[in-house]
Amino acid sequence: MKTIAIFGYGQRGAIYASYAVAHPQEFKLVAIIENNQARIMEAKRNCKGVPVFERYEDFLKMRYTVDLVVICTQDAQHREHAVAMMNAGYDLLLEKPIANNPEDCLSIYRTCKRLGRKVLVCHVLRYTPFYSAIKKIIKAGELGDIVSIHASENVGYFHYAHSYVRGPWRRSDESSPMILAKCCHDMDIFCWLLSRKCVSVASYGSLSFYKQENAPKGSAEFCSECALKECPYRAQELYTSPDPVRNQFARYFCARGQSEENILADLRKTQYDRCVFRSDNDVVDHQVTIMEFEKGSTVCHTMTAFSQEIYRDIKIYGTKAELYGHMEHNLIEVRPFGAPSRQVIPELPQNAVGGHCGGDEEMMRSIYRVLCGQEDDSVSYLDVSVESHLMAFAAEQSRLNGGCVQIDDLKN
Ligand SMILES: NC(=O)c1ccc[n+]([C@@H]2O[C@H](COP(=O)([O-])OP(=O)(O)OC[C@H]3O[C@@H](n4cnc5c(N)ncnc54)[C@H](O)[C@@H]3O)[C@@H](O)[C@H]2O)c1
Numbered sequence: 259m260k261t262i263a264i265f266g267y268g269q270r271g272a273i274y275a276s277y278a279v280a281h282p283q284e285f286k287l288v289a290i291i292e293n294n295q296a297r298i299m300e301a302k303r304n305c306k307g308v309p310v311f312e313r314y315e316d317f318l319k320m321r322y323t324v325d326l327v328v329i330c331t332q333d334a335q336h337r338e339h340a341v342a343m344m345n346a347g348y349d350l351l352l353e354k355p356i357a358n359n360p361e362d363c364l365s366i367y368r369t370c371k372r373l374g375r376k377v378l379v380c381h382v383l384r385y386t387p388f389y390s391a392i393k394k395i396i397k398a399g400e401l402g403d404i405v406s407i408h409a410s411e412n413v414g415y416f417h418y419a420h421s422y423v424r425g426p427w428r429r430s431d432e433s434s435p436m437i438l439a440k441c442c443h444d445m446d447i448f449c450w451l452l453s454r455k456c457v458s459v460a461s462y463g464s465l466s467f468y469k470q471e472n473a474p475k476g477s478a479e480f481c482s483e484c485a486l487k488e489c490p491y492r493a494q495e496l497y498t499s500p501d502p503v504r505n506q507f508a509r510y511f512c513a514r515g516q517s518e519e520n521i522l523a524d525l526r527k528t529q530y531d532r533c534v535f536r537s538d539n540d541v542v543d544h545q546v547t548i549m550e551f552e553k554g555s556t557v558c559h560t561m562t563a564f565s566q567e568i569y570r571d572i573k574i575y576g577t578k579a580e581l582y583g584h585m586e587h588n589l590i591e592v593r594p595f596g597a598p599s600r601q602v603i604p605e606l607p608q609n610a611v612g613g614h615c616g617g618d619e620e621m622m623r624s625i626y627r628v629l630c631g632q633e634d635d636s637v638s639y640l641d642v643s644v645e646s647h648l649m650a651f652a653a654e655q656s657r658l659n660g661g662c663v664q665i666d667d668l669k670n
Contacts, residue, residue: 260629261324267292267301271330273612277622284626296513318346326351333434337362349376358434379643381446384636385620387604388585401576407557409572412565419491420507423468424530428539436541438650446646454552460662461653463545473535480531491534547653
């Protein structure tokens, strides 16, 4: 059995904690660090008997022995929290992004190297049965040499409104640029699937729709005061939706029992009640990024807010076959040249903890195996993860300043 402490019992921290609670033969949850009163109550309810510390300094005083501290605080806090934990002697499982700017990423990287700590990064997509199956197909040589990839990340209009217009990732100065917050997973997946490094990046995109000038006539500052009841972004509908994906978003402002009554009462006049056209958001709602990898492989990635559902799809073009995959449909089709196509349906874990099409659950399982000394080529250590972050920073630099950014130039 391995031991963990969770730093930040928010949306992500609660998933990793619940994995430990559900798999006591793998992980013992030794402590939780959380400073929000409602979430402390929730942690105490869900993780009975586990001590909760409001200040991480008090956790450090206890000198617990744990295999990993799982850093699940917000992006802009990762540097302080990761460095403090490494200085105190802990290895880390660090939520992505490593940090929200190149300096903080580098600072975490240097501390990790100086102290010889182990830092694993939560690139959960690698562990999904979907991407694992694609990796297997590539490794078996079915596609031949990969020439190019075309991938899209369809954020979903309601998810975009929650996280990137109203929620914690709406401003790049307070959290991260969209390409880092949302797409560093995809950047990591491209490196992992290609087993090559990215050489240069160019990117275009902007915030085109969710801004004041597009506010419909007659709309109000807050949805709770708005006469336009048919608006698809109406917070009172989104946060009480029976859809489990949408419904979980209410946890950001309502940590008590999530009855419709509680959600509507706690929502009123909060950031999450704001009209999507009258928030203080500045992250892009669409962005396209083109990348050149070693040996001339090319990748084109599109991120868009404008989709009905949340989904990722990918086309991989190899010298022997093309592959099409749709993650949320759990569907892969391999189309060889001169031979019939075949479909692959990856096996999903039953009753998986968390989301990401089984990725959260499979990541924790892989991490347990790695801590037990087994090999697992999905696990992403800091050295590898830094590459995907550099790609995202390069894309943002290109989007803002124009031109093409060489990855090596960011390393100097
Ligand atoms: N791997 C993924 O796919 C994925 C998905 C979503 C979010 N994330 C990342 O995970 C991280 C957490 O995201 P989240 O959605 O869980 O955020 P969240 O805001 O729900 O959780 C953060 C928690 O940390 C607590 N906290 C903040 N400062 C603290 C302090 N000094 N001491 C104790 N507790 C403190 C907050 O009270 C909160 O409960 C972010 O970096 C985010 O970008 C990763």
